[in-house]
Amino acid sequence: MKKLPLAVVGLLGALALSACGGYEPADDEVVIGSVHPLTGALAGQGEMMHEGAQLAVDDLNAAGGIESLGGDQLVLRAGDSKGTADAGQVEAQRLVSEGAVALIGTYQSDVTANVSAVAERNRVPLVIDVAVDDVILEQGYEHTFRIQPNASSMGRDGAKALAELSAANGKPVRKVSYLHIEGAFGQSVHDAFAEEAEKEGIEMVSEVTYPATNFTDATTQVREALAADPDVLAVTGYYPDSLLIAQAIRALGGDVDAVYGVANGGFDDSAFPADAGAAGADVLSANYHYAATDERAQDIRARFEQKYGRTMETSAMLAYQAVVVIAQGLEETGSKDPEELRDAIAGLQVEDPLLEFGGPIAFDETGENENASVTVMQVRDGRIEQVFPDQFKTADIVYPVGR
Amino acid sequence: MTEPTSTAAAPEAPPDRGTLRRPSEAVVPLGVVAAVVVAIVLVYAVGDRATDLVTQSVVTGLLLGGVYALVSVGLTLIFGVLGIVNFAQGAMLTMAMYLVYEMTSSGGLPVYVAMLLAVPIMFVFGVVVQVALLNKLTLSGSHEGPLLVTLGLSLLIINVLLMIFGGRPLRVPGSVDGSLEIFGAVASYERLIAFAGALLVAAALLLFLRRTSFGMSIRAVAANAEGASLVGVDVRRIYALTFGIGAACVAVAGGLMAPFLSLTPTVGEQFTILAFVIVVLGGLGSVTGALLGGLIIGLVQTVGALYFPGTGSLILVFAVFVLVLFFRPQGIIGAAS
Numbered sequence: 190m191k192k193l194p195l196a197v198v199g200l201l202g203a204l205a206l207s208a209c210g211g212y213e214p215a216d217d218e219v220v221i222g223s224v225h226p227l228t229g230a231l232a233g234q235g236e237m238m239h240e241g242a243q244l245a246v247d248d249l250n251a252a253g254g255i256e257s258l259g260g261d262q263l264v265l266r267a268g269d270s271k272g273t274a275d276a277g278q279v280e281a282q283r284l285v286s287e288g289a290v291a292l293i294g295t296y297q298s299d300v301t302a303n304v305s306a307v308a309e310r311n312r313v314p315l316v317i318d319v320a321v322d323d324v325i326l327e328q329g330y331e332h333t334f335r336i337q338p339n340a341s342s343m344g345r346d347g348a349k350a351l352a353e354l355s356a357a358n359g360k361p362v363r364k365v366s367y368l369h370i371e372g373a374f375g376q377s378v379h380d381a382f383a384e385e386a387e388k389e390g391i392e393m394v395s396e397v398t399y400p401a402t403n404f405t406d407a408t409t410q411v412r413e414a415l416a417a418d419p420d421v422l423a424v425t426g427y428y429p430d431s432l433l434i435a436q437a438i439r440a441l442g443g444d445v446d447a448v449y450g451v452a453n454g455g456f457d458d459s460a461f462p463a464d465a466g467a468a469g470a471d472v473l474s475a476n477y478h479y480a481a482t483d484e485r486a487q488d489i490r491a492r493f494e495q496k497y498g499r500t501m502e503t504s505a506m507l508a509y510q511a512v513v514v515i516a517q518g519l520e521e522t523g524s525k526d527p528e529e530l531r532d533a534i535a536g537l538q539v540e541d542p543l544l545e546f547g548g549p550i551a552f553d554e555t556g557e558n559e560n561a562s563v564t565v566m567q568v569r570d571g572r573i574e575q576v577f578p579d580q581f582k583t584a585d586i587v588y589p590v591g592r
Numbered sequence: 593m594t595e596p597t598s599t600a601a602a603p604e605a606p607p608d609r610g611t612l613r614r615p616s617e618a619v620v621p622l623g624v625v626a627a628v629v630v631a632i633v634l635v636y637a638v639g640d641r642a643t644d645l646v647t648q649s650v651v652t653g654l655l656l657g658g659v660y661a662l663v664s665v666g667l668t669l670i671f672g673v674l675g676i677v678n679f680a681q682g683a684m685l686t687m688a689m690y691l692v693y694e695m696t697s698s699g700g701l702p703v704y705v706a707m708l709l710a711v712p713i714m715f716v717f718g719v720v721v722q723v724a725l726l727n728k729l730t731l732s733g734s735h736e737g738p739l740l741v742t743l744g745l746s747l748l749i750i751n752v753l754l755m756i757f758g759g760r761p762l763r764v765p766g767s768v769d770g771s772l773e774i775f776g777a778v779a780s781y782e783r784l785i786a787f788a789g790a791l792l793v794a795a796a797l798l799l800f801l802r803r804t805s806f807g808m809s810i811r812a813v814a815a816n817a818e819g820a821s822l823v824g825v826d827v828r829r830i831y832a833l834t835f836g837i838g839a840a841c842v843a844v845a846g847g848l849m850a851p852f853l854s855l856t857p858t859v860g861e862q863f864t865i866l867a868f869v870i871v872v873l874g875g876l877g878s879v880t881g882a883l884l885g886g887l888i889i890g891l892v893q894t895v896g897a898l899y900f901p902g903t904g905s906l907i908l909v910f911a912v913f914v915l916v917l918f919f920r921p922q923g924i925i926g927a928a929s
Contacts, residue, residue, distance in 0.1 A: 398901045436780070
């Protein structure tokens with residue numbers, strides 16, 4: 190009888206060991222860890238971003254892998270953050286222990302903050318595809334890089350662009366009401382926008398916030414924001430809430446020159462024009478955006494749609510771009526050492542970015558992309574078009590919007 | 593706000609439930625309604641907010657409350673009769689919405705026709721769940737067993753939906769566009785229809801419970817399952833059908849809400865907790881209570897948002913809930929009626 194428990198313990202131990210072993214990269218493989226919310230409320234986003242990264246890996250491998258490493262193949266390994274910071278942290282640690290030389294991720298700011306701490310501790314570079322909060326890179330981390338503009342720069346650039354485009358169309362904005370989601374994201378974008386707007390001589394007439402959960406009717410909040418009689422109603426939020434807001438504005442017959450999304454997760458989503466119908470017509474959105482004027486980006490989007498059967502949103506393009514940045518870093522150093530890769534990425538100049546940025550991707554000493562910038566989009570005839578600045582425009586702007 | 597204090601001042605309702613229609617039975621609900629009306633009048637009079645804004649928030653609150661009530665009436669039956677804390681209620685709501693989505697987008701049916709078709713499907717689903725998964729546990733008197741089963745069921749539903757439809761927000765196509773003006777406040781037709789639907793469902797359920805022999809059996813089982821079985825009621829069958837009716841209510845709710853919500857596999861979850869609050873607030877097993885509770889919570893949330901923006905309004909909802917539990921733990925409409 191005594192031997193049986195011992196055997197069981199031995200068996201369990203063996204099982205545990207084999208479970209720990211997990212993945213062992215082959216000699217001709219370079220592993221990139223991708224941490225995104227693959228289950229939970231944000232699963233749709235996370236899955237699409239992971240697919241964007243996978244497409245990049247496939248493209249690079251088809252083109253001969255990493256040349257300076259003798260054609261070694263890239264391998265993308267998935268980590269599921271489940272949309273929570275804890276799970277994201279555990280998954281990032283697992284991927285690093287299983288041989289990832291770099292990480293990408295994670296769509297959410299709080300998750301990214303934890304993952305960047307893991308990256309720093311393990312001295313492995315993390316290239317953020319989507320995560321907006323300024324705070325992430327204010328920790329003095331040396332291993333975290335961000336391709337997209339941060340919250341405050343989007344708020345700032347959003348205000349600047351609004352002042353410029355309204356003046357250029359003969360109806361300068363004087364008063365703005367701001368409607369945003371509660372929490373760090375909405376608040377930080379709003380604060381940066383308000384600060385810049387006031388410099389531009391725009392008066393911020395009201396600020397209305399709404400909760401991130403249990404928000405299923407926007408009528409009262411929109412009415413409150415419209416009560417101050419603004420020229421423009423600025424909105425920062427995610428997809429479902431932004432859709433509710435657009436519908437409420439239409440129902441209330443909001444008489445404004447424009448509805449203007451700032452870092453808005455809904456207004457420039459390709460599903461928005463169809464979902465919102467008449468409520469979405471001519472809505473403006475200042476956000477980072479895939480390079481609609483660039484043929485390479487168009488080709489990637491077309492192939493993505495063919496392969497995965499859905500439209501490639503900007504977030505997935507950012508995931509693609511993040512893999513390209515890491516691959517270029519590997520190409521530069523010719524080494525699989527994460528520390529050397531980190532140094533290479535820090536000194537990189539990625540020409541011809543797949544996003545509509547004013548210049549090549551290059552990281553400053555805090556890890557932010559120096560040339561990250563926002564583009565203004567508008568819903569025109571059921572499509573998202575780039576309308577401002579002129580160099581990136583795919584259609585003419587309508588401003589003020591006749592409502 | 594003012595509601596809880598006045599409910600406290602109302603005469604104590606007798607805790608026993610034997611006799612029907614005592615005069616005091618109507619006092620508490622009426623008192624609560626009066627208190628809500630007084631609170632709204634106070635907001636108008638001394639609330640320091642623009643009149644049209646208050647009107648809008650009251651209208652929005654009532655319509656939102658109707659939606660909450662729709663989700664809650666099914667839950668109150670399951671909770672009140674079976675004593676099951678059904679954590680899958682939100683997931684079942686989501687499932688119904690995806691059913692409606694599938695029928696409208698692939699089948700080309702109008703939304704409200706799809707809703708009518710979803711009702712029997714969800715009913716059968718509910719019956720099957722109760723018979724196959726829950727009856728044994730419910731009959732053994734276990735409380736945590738069914739709770740865990742429904743929790744597991746909700747995870748299962750959410751992830752199967754995620755697998756089939758992906759997580760990107762979807763939208764039910766083609767519905768009644770436009771809106772109506774009520775005293776200067778705007779209400780969209782879709783939400784008005786949902787509100788009317790909530791009233792209809794509540795009325796139909798009440799009639800069913802009061803007037804049919806089958807409804808009588810359900811009430812008998814709710815009052816005393818053992819006694820009911822002694823006089824020849826098939827308790828298992830009643831349990832299964834009650835869960836089915838609860839699921840059918842959710843189908844109506846899902847169909848009526850689908851036109852104005854973005855569908856994601858977790859869209860129903862946000863209603864689960866609020867529905868429990870409403871069910872307890874209204875009184876376990878009471879359809880009228882769920883309706884009343886839903887409207888009150890809707891009003892507290894939207895009118896409260898004028899003073900406590902963002903999450904503040906939700907905190908207010910839970911504050912009202914705690915106060916009601918403290919002063920009247922059996923809920924607005926006492927026992928299962």
